[in-house]
Amino acid sequence: MTLLITGAAGTIGTRLATGLAAHGVPLRLLDQHPPASLPPAGADFLQADLRDQEAIEKDTIGISAVVHLAGLTHEGPFASMVEHNITGTHHVLEAARRQHVPRVVLASSHHVTGLNPVDALTTPLAPDSFYAVSKVTTEALGHLYAHKTNVQVVSVRIGSYRDRPTEPRHRATWLSPRDATALLYAAATRPLARPFLTVYGTSSNRESWWPRTGWDTLGYQPADSADQHPAPGPLADRFMGGAFADDELPT
Numbered sequence: 001m002t003l004l005i006t007g008a009a010g011t012i013g014t015r016l017a018t019g020l021a022a023h024g025v026p027l028r029l030l031d032q033h034p035p036a037s038l039p040p041a042g043a044d045f046l047q048a049d050l051r052d053q054e055a056i057e058k059d060t061i062g063i064s065a066v067v068h069l070a071g072l073t074h075e076g077p078f079a080s081m082v083e084h085n086i087t088g089t090h091h092v093l094e095a096a097r098r099q100h101v102p103r104v105v106l107a108s109s110h111h112v113t114g115l116n117p118v119d120a121l122t123t124p125l126a127p128d129s130f131y132a133v134s135k136v137t138t139e140a141l142g143h144l145y146a147h148k149t150n151v152q153v154v155s156v157r158i159g160s161y162r163d164r165p166t167e168p169r170h171r172a173t174w175l176s177p178r179d180a181t182a183l184l185y186a187a188a189t190r191p192l193a194r195p196f197l198t199v200y201g202t203s204s205n206r207e208s209w210w211p212r213t214g215w216d217t218l219g220y221q222p223a224d225s226a227d228q229h230p231a232p233g234p235l236a237d238r239f240m241g242g243a244f245a246d247d248e249l250p251t
């Protein structure tokens with residue numbers, strides 16, 4: 001049962017790999033850049049760019065699930081979002097289909113609903129940036145492949161992944177590293193009744209903006225809560241997406 005983690009040299013990928021390796025989970029790690037430190041014992045590292053379909057396809061041979069984290073994570077030109085986030089995700093899903101990988105976990109983002117006002121989730125899709133549009137498309141690709149191929153897909157709308165809450169809105173959006181590891185591992189391994197599932201990924205914060213639908217299916221029980229940390233000041237944001245929602249679109 002080997003998991004492939006894409007974006008394994010990034011913030012979440014590095015911690016996920018370390019956490020899972022410590023529990024003896026066999027791993028294959030992929031990123032376009034080498035990791036800052038040696039991969040954990042027992043994990044192979046492969047340097048590959050997901051814009052290259054062939055590269056990812058050979059790396060998925062014999063894999064039981066892909067946790068797809070690779071991509072651009074800050075706002076930027078639309079063309080870059082298409083290349084890294086949309087085409088990259090398409091290549092991962094297509095490789096999974098061709099190599100009979102039964103499960104792909106997609107790193108989506110809470111920014112897909114980021115243009116909702118902070119007090120009410122009124123619009124089911126309200127992307128707040130080109131980045132968020134790329135994540136909407138990521139989810140749509142996942143839904144398509146889950147219904148037309150044998151690949152099951154779990155899309156995780158990751159909240160704010162930080163060691164601790166640092167902004168007022170993190171009282172609702174915070175996802176701790178250890179909860180993220182538990183959630184992403186469950187998304188990769190738990191049996192599903194349906195081929196496609198979308199969940200929001202946060203810790204067990206008392207203040208909560210999003211439904212916890214799907215947590216039961218995955219058996220996800222967060223260990224952390226933003227309430228265990230000092231409140232980082234009063235909320236001034238108008239939108240759930242915070243600064244992403246307020247910033248101008250890049251030209």
Ligand SMILES: NC(=O)c1ccc[n+]([C@@H]2O[C@H](COP(=O)([O-])OP(=O)(O)OC[C@H]3O[C@@H](n4cnc5c(N)ncnc54)[C@H](O)[C@@H]3O)[C@@H](O)[C@H]2O)c1
Nearest residue numbers: 007009010011012032049050069070071107109158160161
């Ligand atoms: N960190 C958060 O709070 C947060 C919130 C919501 C969603 N997410 C999503 O979670 C995922 C991981 O986030 P992160 O914080 O670890 O990001 P990160 O920027 O630290 O890591 C992303 C990694 O992807 C790699 N990458 C980018 N394009 C690639 C390509 N074409 N081929 C191969 N590798 C490529 C980068 O080299 C980098 O190591 C991202 O998809 C991000 O959009 C993160």
